[in-house]
Amino acid sequence: MTAERTWTRSHLLGLEELSADEILSILDTAQSLKEVSTRSIKKVPALRGKVMVNLFFEDSTRTKTSFSLAAQRLSADVIDFSVSTSSVSKGETLRDTARNIEAMGVDVIVVRHRSSGAPLLLSQCVECSVINAGDGSHEHPTQGLLDLFTIRETFEARGKKISDLHVAIVGDIANSRVARSNIHALTKLGARVTLVGPSTLVPGDMKKIHPNIAIAHDLDAVLPQVDVINMLRIQFERLTSAAFPSVREYSRFFGLTHERLKLCRPDVLVLHPGPMNRGLEINTNVADGDHSAILRQVSNGLAVRMAVLYLCVGANSVARNLA
Amino acid sequence: MPSGAGAPLGMLSSSIRLINLALPPLPATLTAMQILLDAQHIQQTIRQLAQRVHADASLHNGHALALVGIRSRGEILAQRLADEIARLDGHSKLEVGALDITMYRDDLSTRAAITIPQGTEMNFRLDDRPVILVDDVLDTGRSVRAAFDALVDFGRPRFIRLLVLVDRERREYPIAADYVGIKVDAPDPEQKVLVRLRPTDDEDVVYLQT
Known part of the structure; x- marks a missing residue:
């Protein structure tokens, strides 16, 4: 690795707002983490005690599974918030749903939504990290x-x-x-x-x-x-x-x-x-x-999602320490 | 125990061995740099450490030794030690690995900036292998603790010994090195020991920054 790279973002909402250096920080981190999946013990303790929630308003099997496995390889705990069986179908707003989930002590919400901009809205009303797992026709x-x-x-x-x-x-x-x-x-x-x-x-x-x-x-x-x-x-x-x-x-x-x-x-x-x-x-x-x-x-998707989770949750911890 | 376990090759306190840098004098408000080891002393120290590791070869019971350096300066030191050991004994089997401990640190919730990991590279099995863990500076002992956790995720070594170029005697965890280059008495947390090693850096030098 050549240049000294840094990362300060608590959320990953899209690639449009990232600099080339920030993108390379994620790729380099993913490159380092790829090796973890080749071990007999496929786990590192980086996010031990942290909780990730999958909040998927659209059907997805592979992206959700990939995020769950990535979080587990970093030793985080994983919860699936199943939208069809939840109060969302009873008319709760996105904001209320997110704040209720956060009140349970969650560190990162992975969200997929049919509306472009839903993850941005979410990031503005919660303290935890928000990662966009696909929003409308905006970004993935x-x-x-x-x-x-x-x-x-x-x-x-x-x-x-x-x-x-x-x-x-x-x-x-x-x-x-x-x-x-x-x-x-x-x-x-x-x-x-x-x-x-x-x-x-x-x-x-x-x-x-x-x-x-x-x-x-x-x-x-x-x-x-x-x-x-x-x-x-x-x-x-x-x-x-x-x-x-x-x-x-x-x-x-x-x-x-x-x-x-x-x-x-x-x-x-x-x-x-x-x-x-x-x-x-x-x-x-x-x-x-x-x-x-x-x-x-x-396979690479797993390493990339491990990198994104580590960087965003880590940066959010750093931001709270400095606050 | 290895033959010379714990005994440093040279004892230095911060009050002696003051060598002035060939740089313009720093303003009084800036930090002062003191050279603890120059290029010649670093090479000498690495050679002596290599000799002591080699002298303990009987402890390895015929198993091939692995030198595992903690990223990033420990990895360079491990490679240079391996080169010296190969010079002493061209027949001995030796593996060199690089260990990234970023994912094992205990300060994710307290640190001031995030670290981009560089990855672990160990292209050999650790099970039943004698391992010498190599780092440039032994300070609080926290990096070494993290390194133990990282190492055992790769297997069950026959034993782990610790080799450091500089032992800064300021421990927070109960960890002692088996092979020590020099000891430095620098208890003030504001003081920093800076190691630069070729070929990654453009010079061989160890500074104490006060």
Whole structure:
């Protein structure tokens, strides 16, 4: 590790507000913590006696499981606050729910919500740490970080930096919080980003985020130029019927098939945030092939979430000591 | 017990061995730096420590020794000790590891800034292995306590001995070193012992900052 890095944030709400150094602090911490999962005793005592609550207003299995396991590897206690069976369905406000949870002595709330900005609102009415596990179409910061971590890990081994890379993000950019977190993180670290998809799903104003962003509607023309392809899931639950004529047509133009992979550079890296619609946005032989890092993304997600929990809960403790 | 356990190679008090730095004189309000070990003395001390570890080889019962340095200066010291031991005996099997204790510290709730961990690297099994834990400065003993917890998560060593370059006699936990380079009497918590070691730093020097 070269520079002396620091971290002072109690919350992780998005990657847009982070500096490049802060993003690297998380990635370096995750790199150090990855080793813990290779031990026979997969646990360190860093957050012993701390409590993490999963507050998920949207269905999620893998993100919630990943956060729970990450907290347990740091020796924190974990509680799932099940929204459908709780007083939320009886009309309690988000603020009241959060403050009631906090009153039980919680140190960090991991929140997923269908409304963009819900984690920000939460962070303003509680004293404990708040981590965004996905809010509407705004951000999914830990997914962006684990994608970045996987890219850095892959290309560092080949002697390349993130700023040397060109990344294509393909699919429903308009509705994707994963895309937004990736775009912010990649451009802050100097990568070129091309957003690919039908014009109905790739809004032109995304270009305004950073001069390194380009927009394309022809996947075959982009593929030979890129080092990384991040295939987003078609989110049937968020799409309106007008987005594209049929799933089959989308798949024909924007699905990553074995034939399309032949257009790519021989060392191209294929990512997918999961869960996959096999045969739609990505073909089975590509998803399970040599270029795919999809399962490595899941393992890295654990290390990244351990890093985020350690840094945010730690910084919150420090802030309270200094207060 | 190792042959020379506990006995330091040299006894220093802060009142002697005052070597002036070749720097412009500091204003009276700033801190003063006093050199405890210069480059030549550091190399000499490391060589003597290596000789003493090597002389205790019979204690290892034929098991390959592991030198495990606490990040970050302890790791460099462990590597330099290993180089010296290899020079004394090219045949002895020796493993070198680096231990990050950030996740094992007892001060998460009381410290003033967060530490970014650097990670542990031990590419060997600890079970039944003689281990020498290496650090640059032994001070309160809290880092060593954290290091014990970290080490035993990797296995059950045959034994753990402690080697330090500088023993600052200001303990808060009941911990004693088995191999000591120099002892420094600096009880004032405001005083700091600063170790710089090549190749990570650009010089070999140990300062006392008062």
